[in-house]
Amino acid sequence: MESPSPRDRVILIGGGIIGLCTAYYLLTLECPDRHPPNVTLLERTETIACGASSRAAGLVMREWHDGRVLPLSRSSWKCWEEMNRKMDDGKGWNWRNIGAWGMDVDMDMDEDQDEDQDEDQDEDSNNKDGKEKGGRSQYRLLPETRERVEEAEEMRGRAYKLGKQDCIAAVDPALFCQTLLSKCQSLGLDYHASTQAASLDTANKTITLADKETLGYSTLVLSSGPWTAHLARALNLPGVAISNLPGHSVIIRPSRSLSDGVVRHCMFVGVDAGVEGFKVARSATGDEDDEDDDTAGWTDSIELVCRPDGTVYVAGENSAPRSSRPPPPSSSSSSRPPSSRPPSSRPPSSSHASSSGGLPNHLPLTPEDVLSLTDKKLVKRLLCSAAATSRLLDVSRGATLVKSQLCYRPVTPDGRPLLGPIGEGVNDVFVAAGHGPWGITLGPGSGRLMAELVLGLKPSIDPKAFDPSRFRF
Structure with missing residues (x-):
């Protein structure tokens, strides 16, 4: 498309990290001999980025991606570095x-058991059920590793370095x-909070809001995360291949400060357990036993990120929440434990609404x-696994549960975002969504690519792998 004229306006719907990064690059990329567009951001809620963008672990991984996503992750890393330089070193x-x-934990192991056991025995215990040594993740591509951490x-358990250590933040x-x-507003962004799009007239290029x-x-960008497909349907636009992946997380304040070596790392932990695991699940919160406790269990793959305030972010529980609303028609599939297959490989569905x-x-x-x-x-499942990973994270032994939360990540059938x-x-209607658990890593690079496509500039990477039209309805 042609670059915007002086009167052109780009409207973005959705104020998560993808919408914000797109707005930033629309306002900052240079368009030779062209006027930059007016940029409007519509956010349905009162608070910016109130969904997954604010409840994520906050990891930025340059290399942890397959070949088709790798150019985007490397471009995004450069964007992060550029933003850091321009805005107070990211402080x-x-x-x-x-x-x-990467770590492996056996919840049935006695905490006082000598961990300096024979390496062959350790290899067997860390590879039971065919699971690889060195941690697990439900949806991240973990680098191969065998270098022991001391x-x-x-x-609790053995730790191993995961891949190159100079490309993670x-x-x-x-x-x-x-x-x-705040930066975008200082650059001229027209921001509307608590604003809902009601209808769209593509012939006249107008959008009507809920307040009429x-x-x-001139260009409309849908960047509403897991609600993007629903928004497209509501505006009578072509189908968008985006579903959602629920994810609970907790923030724990350890019973005492973790060592500097631990704080400087994120951890991906595979947790195995037997009967005693259920006892930990009950004691983790101090609640009385009830008939459903034995279904609580534990989260078998968790990730931990230490934060500057001394707390630890723990996530990895991707089961759908059981709510008070009536179950969907296929409740047997929506409430079962996480599949061993990466959730991002599950095809999106527009059915089974409650x-x-x-x-x-x-x-x-x-x-x-x-x-x-x-x-x-x-939440109890996460607390159970956190306690199994370190007694300092056990809320029954002095650790404090600061916060528990839920968010939904937008996912696509092939695990690649939709950008274009x-x-x-x-x-003149674009989609920017579907990043799954990688929204923070890929956000700036995706925003830059989207701005380049909207402004008619040469793309910094080949956008073909992210073309929304690769899925047909």
Whole structure:
């Protein structure tokens, strides 16, 4: 498409990290001999980035991707470095370079058991059920590793370095989004909070809001995360191949400070357990036993990220929450434990909405309603696995549960985001969503690519792998 004229307006719907990064690059990329567009950001909630963008671990991984996503992750790493240089070295969002460890924990092992056992025996215990040594992840491509770590005394189990240690960082994602919004507003962003799009007239290029206000646009970008497919349907646009992946997380304050060696790393832990694992699940919160406790169990793959304030972020529980709303027609599939297959490989579905109007996996129709769906049982699973990883993270032994939360990540059938025109003859409507658990890593690079496509500039990477039209409805 041609670069915008002086009167052109780009409207983005969705104020998560992808929408914000797209707005930033629309406002900062140079267009020779062209006027930059007016940029408007519509956010349905009162708070910017109130979904997964603020509840994520905040990991930035340059190399942990397959070949088709790798160019985007490397481009995004460069964007992160550029933003850090331009905005106070990333201090506003707690940028820090870290390393990564993989760990394996057997919850049935006596805590006082000598860990210096015979290596062959250790190899067998860490590879039972065919699981690889060195940690696990439900959805991240972990680098192969065999280098033992000796500085994790407070962690239970053996730790191993995961791949190259100079291409991993962590940020506070909520602070990043808030800082970026302020920066964009200083550059001229027209930001509308608590604003809902009601209808779209593609022929006249106007969008009508819920309060009946009508805005004209030259380009429209859908960046509403897991709600992007629902938004496209509501606006009578072509289908978008995006479903959702629920994810609970907890923030724990350890019973005492972790060592510097542990704090400087994120950890990916495979947790195995037997009967005693259920006892840990019950004692983790101090709740009385009930008939459903034996279904609580533990989360078998968790990730831990230490934060500058001394807390530890723990995630990895991807089961759909059990809510008070009526179960969907296929409740047997929506409430079962996580599959061993990466969730991002599951095809999106537009069916199985609950009778109360919810979307698949109990995703409510509005982001505000997600807060009410936090599942106590799934939180207990995370607490159980955190306690098994380190006694310092055991809330029954002095650690403190600071926060439990739920978010939904937008996923696509092939695990690659959708970045580009929506297709099917609809001009000037773009999609920027579907990043799964990689929204923080890929956000800046995706924003830059989207701005280049909208402004008619030469793309910094080949966008073909992310073309939304690769899925047909």
